[in-house]
Amino acid sequence: MNTDLYTYALRLGDDALVAAQRMGEWIAAAPQLEEDVALGNIGLDQLGQARSLLAYAAEVEGAGHTEDDLAYFRDEREFTNLLICERPNGDFAVTIARLLYFAGYQHLLYDALRSSSDATLAGVAGKAVKEVAYHFDHATQWVLRLGDGTEESHARMQAGLDAMWPYTAEMLASDDLVRRLAAAGVAVDPSTFADEWHARVGDVVDASTCTRPEASYQHSGGRDGKHTEAMGYLLAELQHVARSHPGATW
Amino acid sequence: MSEKDWPLWEVFVRSRRGLSHGHVGSLHAPDALMALRNARDVYTRRQEGVSIWVVPASAITASSPDEKDEFFDPAGDKIYRHPTFYEIPEGVEHL
Numbered sequence: 001m002n003t004d005l006y007t008y009a010l011r012l013g014d015d016a017l018v019a020a021q022r023m024g025e026w027i028a029a030a031p032q033l034e035e036d037v038a039l040g041n042i043g044l045d046q047l048g049q050a051r052s053l054l055a056y057a058a059e060v061e062g063a064g065h066t067e068d069d070l071a072y073f074r075d076e077r078e079f080t081n082l083l084i085c086e087r088p089n090g091d092f093a094v095t096i097a098r099l100l101y102f103a104g105y106q107h108l109l110y111d112a113l114r115s116s117s118d119a120t121l122a123g124v125a126g127k128a129v130k131e132v133a134y135h136f137d138h139a140t141q142w143v144l145r146l147g148d149g150t151e152e153s154h155a156r157m158q159a160g161l162d163a164m165w166p167y168t169a170e171m172l173a174s175d176d177l178v179r180r181l182a183a184a185g186v187a188v189d190p191s192t193f194a195d196e197w198h199a200r201v202g203d204v205v206d207a208s209t210c211t212r213p214e215a216s217y218q219h220s221g222g223r224d225g226k227h228t229e230a231m232g233y234l235l236a237e238l239q240h241v242a243r244s245h246p247g248a249t250w
Numbered sequence: 251m252s253e254k255d256w257p258l259w260e261v262f263v264r265s266r267r268g269l270s271h272g273h274v275g276s277l278h279a280p281d282a283l284m285a286l287r288n289a290r291d292v293y294t295r296r297q298e299g300v301s302i303w304v305v306p307a308s309a310i311t312a313s314s315p316d317e318k319d320e321f322f323d324p325a326g327d328k329i330y331r332h333p334t335f336y337e338i339p340e341g342v343e344h345l
Contacts, residue, residue, distance in 0.1 A: 033277075034278060034288040034291070034292055037288075037295075041295055
């Protein structure tokens with residue numbers, strides 16, 4: 001097995017899967033019916049990315065596992081998603097802040113990954129890049145309106161941007177695995193687009209009349225399977241049906 | 251943010267090039283740009299369209315049900331106004 005490639009596909013797949021699970025929590029709970037559908041659509045886009053990436057990870061692993069095995073029958077420490085994906089939704093502004101940060105990251109990542117020497121990763125990225133461009137735009141529209149809205153919406157948008165900020169450095173960090181795969185033309189090293197990410201996100205925050213969050217303590221550990229306290233609850237909800245009724249079909 | 255603060259928008263979608271925009275429904279949104287995005291999510295998520303218009307519902311002047319008789323009934327018995335007396339050539343769609 002190509003362990004590096006397996007781990008890389010798993011990372012990106014886990015990011016998308018956990019982000020999709022959080023987005024799904026908004027269904028029937030968004031501020032408006034229209035926003036319900038919008039967030040549901042975004043979650044389904046992310047789930048589609050997760051399926052492609054986890055199916056590919058399972059194929060690379062070559063142990064006869066399926067995408068479902070990877071999604072439903074791994075434990076918390078085996079998940080390698082970024083911490084920002086698993087953090088609780090908070091209020092609507094917190095979720096929108098997360099989407100701005102995460103979709104901004106995914107867009108730069110997938111855009112570059114389109115020229116990966118790995119045909120499957122390049123293919124997944126080619127399809128997903130259009131989806132995440134829309135996610136970033138959706139988040140941008142809301143940051144602008146909430147930030148430049150009422151006193152209350154401005155305060156909440158600022159609080160959301162601040163709450164998710166300590167999880168952004170992990171997204172843009174590099175490590176040995178990514179550097180090895182990037183050198184081989186397979187992966188994209190996020191540190192190569194960190195400046196671009198800061199510029200894009202910073203422009204949106206400035207235009208919204210909010211203040212760019214100050215440098216603060218930055219959490220990490222997701223890529224090593226060390227998660228926040230929120231992760232166990234998320235996985236319990238995600239996995240309990242599949243584990244209570246293994247192999248069930250409908 | 252209460253629901254009544256958001257105005258109503260009417261949504262028109264063109265399903266293919268060459269066809270005209272057709273009314274598909276309505277939705278609430280805070281402004282025109284968000285209405286367009288909401289329309290994309292609510293009405294074109296199954297590839298129903300290639301172009302969207304949104305119009306403030308308040309900008310539409312509609313005929314009144316009370317005027318139905320004088321508006322529409324007089325056309326009912328004038329079949330010579332209907333283009334049914336010639337054959338449509340084969341291969342002509344959307345006429």
